[in-house]
Amino acid sequence: MTHEVDDDATPPRRGGYRKGAERRAQILDEMIRMVAEQGVDASSLRSVADTLGITHAALRHYFPSRDDLLLAVYREHEVREQGAPDRLKSAIGDMRESASRNRGVPGLVQLYTTLAADAVQEGHPTTRDFMRERFTRLRADLAELIAADQAAGRIRADLDPIDLASLSIAASDGLQVQWLLDPDAVDGERVLRLLESIVPPGAQPAP
Numbered sequence: 001m002t003h004e005v006d007d008d009a010t011p012p013r014r015g016g017y018r019k020g021a022e023r024r025a026q027i028l029d030e031m032i033r034m035v036a037e038q039g040v041d042a043s044s045l046r047s048v049a050d051t052l053g054i055t056h057a058a059l060r061h062y063f064p065s066r067d068d069l070l071l072a073v074y075r076e077h078e079v080r081e082q083g084a085p086d087r088l089k090s091a092i093g094d095m096r097e098s099a100s101r102n103r104g105v106p107g108l109v110q111l112y113t114t115l116a117a118d119a120v121q122e123g124h125p126t127t128r129d130f131m132r133e134r135f136t137r138l139r140a141d142l143a144e145l146i147a148a149d150q151a152a153g154r155i156r157a158d159l160d161p162i163d164l165a166s167l168s169i170a171a172s173d174g175l176q177v178q179w180l181l182d183p184d185a186v187d188g189e190r191v192l193r194l195l196e197s198i199v200p201p202g203a204q205p206a207p
Contacts, residue, residue, distance in 0.1 A: 024062045027052060031073045032108070039107040040114045045069065067118070067127050074115060077108055092196040094145075095172045099188035102176070106183070109176050116173065139165045156200045164199070171195055 030052055045066060049059040063069035081098070102109045118124040119131035142165035149155040155164075175188040 020062070023054075027059065027062060027069075028073060028076045031069065032077055035073060035107045035111050036105040037107060039110050040070070067124055070111060070115060071127060071130055074108075074111055077111075092168050092192055092199070095168060096189050096192040096196065099172070099175065099192055102188075106180065110180055113173075113177055113180065135169065138169060142168055154201055159199075168195070 027048065031048055034048065034051065045059055045063070046056050048069070049056045063072060115127055116131060119128040139162055143161035146155060146161040146164050150157045150161070172188070172192065175186060175191055178186040179188050
């Protein structure tokens with residue numbers, strides 16, 4: 001009796017690492033497309049494997065669990081977002097531009113909210129670590145931009161940069177959930193522009 005062997009499910013050897021990297025990239029590309037178009041519900045391991053024409057075992061060779069796959073997709077999406085040409089390098093401005101781009105990919109916004117929801121539940125330690133590290137990094141990055149705005153007199157200097165960064169993230173994430181539930185009722189970009197406008201400016205620095 002013979003058994004069919006799935007090459008994708010066996011450890012790479014003799015140049016197979018390149019093939020494995022290419023296959024992994026192919027899976028991520030397909031997942032980003034599927035999630036962007038159909039949302040997270042359509043992204044089970046088996047449905048992705050069927051779409052790519054590979055076995056479930058082969059897919060699990062690259063991504064052992066659903067959490068591993070969803071995290072890899074979000075990381076890849078985040079890397080691509082960092083390369084967007086219209087990054088403003090301002091605390092709330094970046095979020096406002098992201099809200100505008102996200103209108104075209106609601107499934108990827110849903111992916112983010114799914115990861116956030118998983119992170120606060122038991123049984124998702126990898127996702128929890130990822131989201132905690134992401135929030136830590138994002139607060140620090142935004143606080144640095146806020147401090148620069150304070151030094152330039154665009155934001156009042158007595159506001160705590162970390163607190164204002166936390167408020168900005170909370171506003172952005174909360175608006176995303178509201179928009180997913182009722183897209184016609186909530187314009188995240190407009191609301192973030194409002195938040196940007198009500199943060200009081202400080203005294204202009206001396207020339």
